Every structure is written in structure tokens, then in C-alpha cells.
Amino acid sequence: MADDIGPLVDRIVKSDADGVPADKEALLDQLEDLEFDQWALLLEALPIEERIAQWQLIPDDMKAEVLVEMRADARLSVINALPTDVLEQLFGHLTPEDLIELADSLPDHLIDLALRQMGQKQRQFFEHSNQFNENQIGRYADHNLLILPQNAKVYDALRLFRRDIPECTDALFLTDRAGRYAGTVPLKSTFGAPGHISLVELMDEHAKPLPAETSLEESADIQEKSDYVLLPIVDSKGMLIGRMTIKDGFQILRENHESENMARAGLSEDEDLFSPVWKSSMRRATWLGINLLTAFLASWAIGLFEATLQQVVALAVLMPIVASMGGIAGSQTLTLIIRGIALGQISKGNLTPLLLKELAVGGFNGVLWALAIGGIVAYWFSDLMIGVVIAVAIALNILAAAFSGVLIPVILDKMKIDPALSGSVILTTVTDVVGFVTFLGLGTLFLI
Amino acid sequence: MADDIGPLVDRIVKSDADGVPADKEALLDQLEDLEFDQWALLLEALPIEERIAQWQLIPDDMKAEVLVEMRADARLSVINALPTDVLEQLFGHLTPEDLIELADSLPDHLIDLALRQMGQKQRQFFEHSNQFNENQIGRYADHNLLILPQNAKVYDALRLFRRDIPECTDALFLTDRAGRYAGTVPLKSTFGAPGHISLVELMDEHAKPLPAETSLEESADIQEKSDYVLLPIVDSKGMLIGRMTIKDGFQILRENHESENMARAGLSEDEDLFSPVWKSSMRRATWLGINLLTAFLASWAIGLFEATLQQVVALAVLMPIVASMGGIAGSQTLTLIIRGIALGQISKGNLTPLLLKELAVGGFNGVLWALAIGGIVAYWFSDLMIGVVIAVAIALNILAAAFSGVLIPVILDKMKIDPALSGSVILTTVTDVVGFVTFLGLGTLFLI
Structure with a gap:
């Protein structure tokens, strides 16, 4: 996966031991190119004191994402080492989705802090997701979806597309006036369709929304068999609360695999190379x-x-x-x-x-x-x-x-x-x- | 996953033991609704003689797909039991992708048979894929992609979209006159773009093709991190030979997991519940x-x-x-x-x-x-x-x-x-x- 992390670990530990600044220059250059998931892997691979030292080098706008990506134990080791004012600043930029990921390993006062700094809508998203437990797909619903009222026409859809189509999107969803899920329209059926046609006519009759209470594993199965790369998630009242993408399914599969391997030896999935x-x-x-x-x-x-x-x-x-x-x-x-x-x-x-x-x-x-x-x-x-x-x-x-x-x-x-x-x-x-x-x-x- | 298979297995074995025809009616109704992957699971769950009996009940147009979906040992048990003329008929409808999946568990004369019944283009696809080994993504390239010459304009793309957009598609690919990969154009950037604009101008500079020799595991990693749900696969000369979708990545992940679990106990991944x-x-x-x-x-x-x-x-x-x-x-x-x-x-x-x-x-x-x-x-x-x-x-x-x-x-x-x-x-x-x-x-x- 990330074969590039090993040599970086060596350099960091070595340059710290020797205190050779020339080496450090080259290292900094390399660190600049890291993506947030590589940063997470790198921090996890370092003993705790080194982790804190390297943490400072992460670009500020990536820090929250890196934290979200890390495994729980390793993440806590970083959070525990940061002073309150730094944490406050960090938690001013969390999306509701990020906060949900972090929620179980954060002390309550930090969650409150992050919530206070969110807009009202964001806070609502968080509260909504937080109703579901850690094994329900509703908890991880993201809010990046294309939604139109059920009386919308093809030209409304085209106007929406021109603004932006989020990653992993091959369908848009229709809702009724109360916000209940009303149907799935495949993006491709809008191409070439006359502008005045009602989107309802283009709906895929076979598409089914995913109930928010569905377990993660089952959601991944359903996603895999679906004709779409994203699924609408609905709560028990039928309200459209978010989406699951096939990338989420991918991640669920990887995490299941990892935690199964760990559990077989009686280890927690949070266990970190340098857990205390x-x-x-x-x-x-x-x-x-x-x-x-x-x-x-x-x-x-x-x-x-x-x-x-x-x-x-x-x-x-x-x-x-x-x-x-x-x-x-x-x-x-x-x-x-x-x-x-x-x-x-x-x-x-x-x-x-x-x-x-x-x-x-x-x-x-x-x-x-x-x-x-x-x-x-x-x-x-x-x-x-x-x-x-x-x-x-x-x-x-x-x-x-x-x-x-x-x-x-x-x-x-x-x-x-x-x-x-x-x-x-x-x-x-x-x-x-x-x-x-x-x-x-x-x-x-x-x-x- | 497929909790529905268990009761079906019971019914089949029971109705065979009792010879109660009334039960059989209800069973047939239920079998009618099965998808090809459920059929594969069902056959694998049955002792070998039962497998052959149930095989007859699969709708003819699904048989090839069911065979492709089955694990190697179970599949062979079915193939070995079928008379030559049935096999000949079955192998008259294989796509090159199906034949590649089956190739290692088929005797040579059946592969030849399937090839003879293919069109020239299909045969070429097969030969091309067959150059790569079982751990190279090139072997599994599928040919369902949107391709345009690199001098095409937005209106060419729109015309192409109207014909058909294959499942799992959020980009089209440009090739030069020799068929070499020239670039990736995200579908969404063509919306709202004026028709006379060159597609080259909409190309994503960061998109990279996947070399056909890449290992399956690495391909899945790259796919997961990509911004797209499909990747273009190129051979060593840069020719665009097919695509990998994120669903392929999903399947690679599942199969890796399964074969790792099996190998840990010294079992082959082909091992079947009723292997001889x-x-x-x-x-x-x-x-x-x-x-x-x-x-x-x-x-x-x-x-x-x-x-x-x-x-x-x-x-x-x-x-x-x-x-x-x-x-x-x-x-x-x-x-x-x-x-x-x-x-x-x-x-x-x-x-x-x-x-x-x-x-x-x-x-x-x-x-x-x-x-x-x-x-x-x-x-x-x-x-x-x-x-x-x-x-x-x-x-x-x-x-x-x-x-x-x-x-x-x-x-x-x-x-x-x-x-x-x-x-x-x-x-x-x-x-x-x-x-x-x-x-x-x-x-x-x-x-x-």
C-alpha cells in the first residue's frame, strides 16, 4: 500500500538521532508531498514522542483530516499531547462527518467545543447522525448529494449539474415537500432527454433506498450489488438523510478485514503499534x-x-x-x-x-x-x-x-x-x- | 450476505428426499427470483449430485454467468458432469471477460471451442487479456468504456452519452490515432461546456492510467484513492486496452480476504464445501x-x-x-x-x-x-x-x-x-x- 512510509520513518528517526540538519531539508521536501492518509500512516509508525514532533509539520489545513484517518489509540496519543488552545483551533474546522468519526475517542468537552463552532445546519447533521450507533450506516451518511423536488424537470437537473457534481455520483434523488425520499434518477437518463420532461418519468423503478439502521457489513453488500456507485440513506420516517458511496463500502470492507484479523488474536482494532x-x-x-x-x-x-x-x-x-x-x-x-x-x-x-x-x-x-x-x-x-x-x-x-x-x-x-x-x-x-x-x-x- | 440460500438448500434436499411435488412448485417459484450470484452460492452449497440436478433449472441465458461466479472446484464439478453438446452450446455465448475468468479451470479443447464461436474482435480481446498473468490487472480489463479521439469536441461527447453510458462510469478517455491513451475527461466537466470546445481542454491533468502489469492488490489500492470510479488500463506501449472499475476493486478485496483466511489453514481458495x-x-x-x-x-x-x-x-x-x-x-x-x-x-x-x-x-x-x-x-x-x-x-x-x-x-x-x-x-x-x-x-x- 504505502511502501513509501518506511524510508521516511528511517529518516525521521535517524535525523533526530544524529541531529544532522542537511538530512532534514530533504526530509521536509518529502513530507510536503504526503497526502493525509500517508500522514496518518506515518504518525502511527512513529513512537509517541516522535509523533508529536512530526505533527507540527503537517500543514494546518490537513491536520483535522489526518486525525480522522488515524486509528483510535494513535489519535488519542496525539490529542492528549496537544495544548487546549491548539485543540480549540483544530476543532473549529471539523465537518459533522469528521466529528462523528472522532466522537468515540474524544472527551465530551472537545465534542462540545467542536459543536459550538459549527453552523446550525452542520450541528443538526451531527445530531442526526449521532442517533445511530457505530454499526449503523446512518451514522456515516454524508451530505454531498444531488437532491431535487419531485416535480423538477430535466432542465432543473442540468442546471444543478452545471454547478457541481460531487465525487462518486451517478444518480440524483427526488424528495417530496417534507424531505422524504421519492426516487432515484440515473444521471445518464437525463442526457439527451428533452428539458421539459418531468424527472419522475426518468426514475429507476428498481432503485431502493438504504434504511439508516442497516448494519455496515450489509450496507457494503447491498452497495456492491447495486447498479449505482452511491445509495440514498433514509431514516425510519422515510426522510432522505444522506448518502453512502461505494468508496464507503470499500472502507467498510477493509476495516472489517482488519478488525477480524486483530480479533482473532484477541486484539482490539484500535490497538496501535505504540499503544501505551x-x-x-x-x-x-x-x-x-x-x-x-x-x-x-x-x-x-x-x-x-x-x-x-x-x-x-x-x-x-x-x-x-x-x-x-x-x-x-x-x-x-x-x-x-x-x-x-x-x-x-x-x-x-x-x-x-x-x-x-x-x-x-x-x-x-x-x-x-x-x-x-x-x-x-x-x-x-x-x-x-x-x-x-x-x-x-x-x-x-x-x-x-x-x-x-x-x-x-x-x-x-x-x-x-x-x-x-x-x-x-x-x-x-x-x-x-x-x-x-x-x-x-x-x-x-x-x-x- | 445471502441469508436466503439456507432455506432453499433445505427445501431442495428435503423435497428430493420426500419426493413431495407440492413443495416443488413453491420451490420453483422461489428459484425463479434468484440472481446469478445467488445461484452460484446455492449450487456451491449442494452436494455434487444435487448440483447437477439444480443446474437444469437455471434459465439458459444465466448459465454462463453462474458458472463464472462459482469457485473453481465447484465449477469444475458442474462442467465435468455436463455432456459435450450442452457445453458446446453454453460456450457459444461467452464474452471474452467470462472466458478469461473460466480459463484456468477449463480443459483446452473447451477454450478452443469457446474461441471458435467468438467474433474476431472478441477473440482479440481474449488473446490480449490472456497475455497477462492471474495477478495482473490487465488480465481482467473490461471493454465497456467511453473512448473518443483526442481531437473530439464536447458535442461528440454528448452524442456518445446519449447512446449509452456503461455502469460505473464518471469519465471518458481520449486516444491518439494509434489507440494510445491520451487523457481522461471527467464526465461532469462536459456538462454546461459549450459544444465546440475541444475535449483536450477539459482533460484532468492529474489523472493517471493504470499499467496493465499492476498487481491486483495494488490496483485496488490505487482505485480506492482515485477520484474516479473507473481507471483506464494501458499496456506497456501505452495502448488503452480496457478499464478497471471500483466494483472490480471491491471484488479483489473480497477475494483477497477469503483466500488469506483459507491459506492460513493451509487450504486452497478453490476449496469447495463438497470438493471431492x-x-x-x-x-x-x-x-x-x-x-x-x-x-x-x-x-x-x-x-x-x-x-x-x-x-x-x-x-x-x-x-x-x-x-x-x-x-x-x-x-x-x-x-x-x-x-x-x-x-x-x-x-x-x-x-x-x-x-x-x-x-x-x-x-x-x-x-x-x-x-x-x-x-x-x-x-x-x-x-x-x-x-x-x-x-x-x-x-x-x-x-x-x-x-x-x-x-x-x-x-x-x-x-x-x-x-x-x-x-x-x-x-x-x-x-x-x-x-x-x-x-x-x-x-x-x-x-x-
Whole structure:
């Protein structure tokens, strides 16, 4: 994406360490060309003290945008370091859309400050958006749209176009006198249409407005399938409150992807490269604690076989192999099923054939790896029986993994828990416990 | 996304099992409303025999599109089941863009067949796209663009608009006499411009064409930042060969996300819910094999301490806890660093402060969990010393995890290996081995 940030980071840190002013000149030249999103990436990539130093170099008219673009933790680190008068000046230039983006990470007095400096209409826009929560598209509606009354004619549209057409616009919207959404007119159908024709006649009957309460993810889906690059957003009374563009959809997709990746490791999406140690430690501790419970469960399972382990220490050496093969095989099934659930493809109707197929794949790989590992282990410990025991345990654990890999995400989904987040922890707990118990249990039966 | 597919799957499977024709009527009604992407999802959600049965119900004019939309494995399962004459008929209606999408999963004779049935111009489009590989945007260029010669005037543009403006279009492109890209004219600047004005005068000086060799991911980034919803694609000679729209960017993003998720579990992105057992098993076996090597490495590390384990069996019971806490802590650091690398934010300049910060977080959580686990274990085994040993081992392993979590992805990235794919396997191998060796090593020193 922004491969250009790395070398800049090096220069900044280096020139600060050496204090070489010649280097600084060249650096300043390069910084001048940065766009606001690159500035945001650059600041995030710097340790906190450096961030504040570089902040001064951002052109004043870009500062608000850079702040909006930054991730929450990094943004707060800058806001906390700025003196009140600088903040006051900064927040005098916020649009309602910017303020909404910043709202959750701003202290109340700063929000009030920004609101006081806004015009009445802007303030209304903010209040309106602020009714919706962070997962509703209405919160992020922007107000850059072409609107005409429903009795307008083609020449009204053409007059409007001549003034300005906002970015990402291929339709205009009609409203009734109360401001309720009345229809979508594709821009292209106005070309060549006689000036006196009513816009209502050019309306696209299939176009549907997006309810403001729609979730972000669903909005992006609807946007992707729409024939337009922007959608009108309406509130529950049918009032046209703003628009969503396909670029917003793009951003939603990227942010979802990022926060999913972070959440999978128990991290907050706000987490910043240089989040304060204390904050970052506390956040991560929770996930470590959850994991600890599952690890103790595995330990407890092993503890059941202490007497066996004392007699056959090879079992202790080999048991991680059984657990780990089950974990990997299970996560393969899990991943496939989670994708299916996300696409809405899994239901009662195909659950049985799916389970059978995964058990067949598990059976195949179970037997394959049971033979391979059993052979290696029998040779390693010069003991055929221990080879047989690990082979059977591995085959059983891979089968159990296939079974759990299908059922765990389906059950979680039924319970309205996102399987993409917790599925993997639960699955590996199952494969650990099943792996240890079958392996050590078989060992107890056949090796003592 | 498509929550509507699940109930349909149920109905199809159920009505087939019961053979109730009344149900079938209602089903057919519902199937009639499906869009081609929903058809693709539905077919993918069905076991292979059912797929073929339902395939017949797709309206003929949608079949090619449904095939293009399906994932490769599922698509092949349908193609393989269709008789030659049906395929011949189907491939008589492919556009060059469709054929490109299908090309990798079609046998050569079917590609030839489709090409023979195309017009000369279409065939040329295909040949042209086919020069580029699967990760180059040129391969997916579509040919739905507004092009005018560079000496055209505003009234030429208006005449063109009246004929048709393709979806996702907010600019037209000028070419020279040889067909080389000469410039981008935003649609909106032609409104209200006098008819005799040259389009060259309305050109956007900042607009840049997209080289056909650009990678898909980079193309999506460029598209996202562009002021337009479509970009002109040019080949190495500067010829305008097609366009990329922001919807293509959307799709690239979704597919990248999906294949990243799949690859993380060692799955191919083509993998289908009902891929043949044999194929699916063989693909997954590779990943299990790689994992087996790392599991044997861990076993070998444990094996070094066989004598100790024989004397203090509690070590065998507890060792998974040490390994697993390290693995989780390490994956948190790893995830943060991988995101930083993807955003281009990690470089020599911030590596040291980043390492220090992660070590500080690791130190904090290391001490916190060392105390907690040490306490629990000392109580569990009524042995203070084993509590001390596990506490120290956990603190050390979490620190090692922080260290590896930063360095492994950075080193992989330097070696041009994607850390998002292999980082996690390498990391857990390190935390397993370090965890087992420190815990069992300390046990050997202090518990015997």
C-alpha cells in the first residue's frame, strides 16, 4: 500500500538521532508531498514522542483530516499531547462527518467545543447522525448529494449539474415537500432527454433506498450489488438523510478485514503499534486469561494419567504430536465451514452430507498420518506397540477434529456467537483434550 | 450476505428426499427470483449430485454467468458432469471477460471451442487479456468504456452519452490515432461546456492510467484513492486496452480476504464445501505434513528431558500450559506487526522502539501470569518449587514470544515470504520449543 512510509520513518528517526540538519531539508521536501492518509500512516509508525514532533509539520489545513484517518489509540496519543488552545483551533474546522468519526475517542468537552463552532445546519447533521450507533450506516451518511423536488424537470437537473457534481455520483434523488425520499434518477437518463420532461418519468423503478439502521457489513453488500456507485440513506420516517458511496463500502470492507484479523488474536482494532504499554498489556491479558483456562483443562486431562506417564515416559514426549495434528486438521474443517456460514450456505439441509464428507477427508488423512507417524514412532522407540497406540490416537483425534470442525461453528452461529472469533479456541481445546485422553488412555490400556 | 440460500438448500434436499411435488412448485417459484450470484452460492452449497440436478433449472441465458461466479472446484464439478453438446452450446455465448475468468479451470479443447464461436474482435480481446498473468490487472480489463479521439469536441461527447453510458462510469478517455491513451475527461466537466470546445481542454491533468502489469492488490489500492470510479488500463506501449472499475476493486478485496483466511489453514481458495474427498484430502495432507515436522521438533525437545520427566511427572502434566501461553502472547505481537508490515509502517527506524515496547508488554504479562500460574500450580501440587519453576518458565517464554513475534515477520518479509501465511507456524514452533526447554530445563536444575 504505502511502501513509501518506511524510508521516511528511517529518516525521521535517524535525523533526530544524529541531529544532522542537511538530512532534514530533504526530509521536509518529502513530507510536503504526503497526502493525509500517508500522514496518518506515518504518525502511527512513529513512537509517541516522535509523533508529536512530526505533527507540527503537517500543514494546518490537513491536520483535522489526518486525525480522522488515524486509528483510535494513535489519535488519542496525539490529542492528549496537544495544548487546549491548539485543540480549540483544530476543532473549529471539523465537518459533522469528521466529528462523528472522532466522537468515540474524544472527551465530551472537545465534542462540545467542536459543536459550538459549527453552523446550525452542520450541528443538526451531527445530531442526526449521532442517533445511530457505530454499526449503523446512518451514522456515516454524508451530505454531498444531488437532491431535487419531485416535480423538477430535466432542465432543473442540468442546471444543478452545471454547478457541481460531487465525487462518486451517478444518480440524483427526488424528495417530496417534507424531505422524504421519492426516487432515484440515473444521471445518464437525463442526457439527451428533452428539458421539459418531468424527472419522475426518468426514475429507476428498481432503485431502493438504504434504511439508516442497516448494519455496515450489509450496507457494503447491498452497495456492491447495486447498479449505482452511491445509495440514498433514509431514516425510519422515510426522510432522505444522506448518502453512502461505494468508496464507503470499500472502507467498510477493509476495516472489517482488519478488525477480524486483530480479533482473532484477541486484539482490539484500535490497538496501535505504540499503544501505551499499560493499556496494551491489560487488553491482551484478557485473552491470555481465557487461553489459560483452556490450557488448564488440557493439563487436567493429562493429570488423569499421571501414573501411566510415570511408567511410560515416551507418552509425555509424544503427546504434543497427537494434540497438534488434531488441531491442524480441525482448523482446516473449521475454516471451510466458517466461510460457508458467512456466505449463508450452511443449513440443516446440507449439514449431514457435509459432515459425512469432512469425516471422509478426516478418515483419509487420519489413516495416512496414523500409518506414517506410527511407523516413525515405532522405529524411534523400538517398540511396535507404542507405534500402534499413537497411530490409533491420531486417527481418532483427526476424526474428532473433523466432527468438531463442522459442529462447533454451526452451534456457535445458532447461539449468535461469531464462529470466526471463538471457534478456533474452542476447537483446539477439544482436540487437545481428546488427543491427550485417547493417547494416554490407550497407553494405559496397552502399554502397562 | 445471502441469508436466503439456507432455506432453499433445505427445501431442495428435503423435497428430493420426500419426493413431495407440492413443495416443488413453491420451490420453483422461489428459484425463479434468484440472481446469478445467488445461484452460484446455492449450487456451491449442494452436494455434487444435487448440483447437477439444480443446474437444469437455471434459465439458459444465466448459465454462463453462474458458472463464472462459482469457485473453481465447484465449477469444475458442474462442467465435468455436463455432456459435450450442452457445453458446446453454453460456450457459444461467452464474452471474452467470462472466458478469461473460466480459463484456468477449463480443459483446452473447451477454450478452443469457446474461441471458435467468438467474433474476431472478441477473440482479440481474449488473446490480449490472456497475455497477462492471474495477478495482473490487465488480465481482467473490461471493454465497456467511453473512448473518443483526442481531437473530439464536447458535442461528440454528448452524442456518445446519449447512446449509452456503461455502469460505473464518471469519465471518458481520449486516444491518439494509434489507440494510445491520451487523457481522461471527467464526465461532469462536459456538462454546461459549450459544444465546440475541444475535449483536450477539459482533460484532468492529474489523472493517471493504470499499467496493465499492476498487481491486483495494488490496483485496488490505487482505485480506492482515485477520484474516479473507473481507471483506464494501458499496456506497456501505452495502448488503452480496457478499464478497471471500483466494483472490480471491491471484488479483489473480497477475494483477497477469503483466500488469506483459507491459506492460513493451509487450504486452497478453490476449496469447495463438497470438493471431492480425494482431492481435498491430498491438498490438506501437505499442510498436516508441514505441521508434523514442527510437532516432531517439539517432541524432540521434550525427549531431551526424558530422565527428568520420569522423576517429576508433574512436569509432563504442566508443560502444555507453558507452551500455550507463549504461543498466544506471541501471536498477539505477530498480528500487530503483520498489520504494520502490510501498511508499510515497519522499517529499520522504528524496529528498536517497537521491540522494546513489545518486550515491555511481554514483561508485564509475563510477570502477571507467572505469578498467577505459579501460585495455582504451587497450591495444586503442594510444592512451592514447582510453582517457582513454572513461573520463571512462563515469564521467559512470554518474553521470547514477544521477541519472536516482532522479528519473525520482519525477517520473513525481508525474505519476500508472506508473514501472514507462514508466520504463525514458525512462531508457535519457537514458543513450543522454548517453552518446553526452559520449563523442563529449569525442572532438571531445581526439582531433582
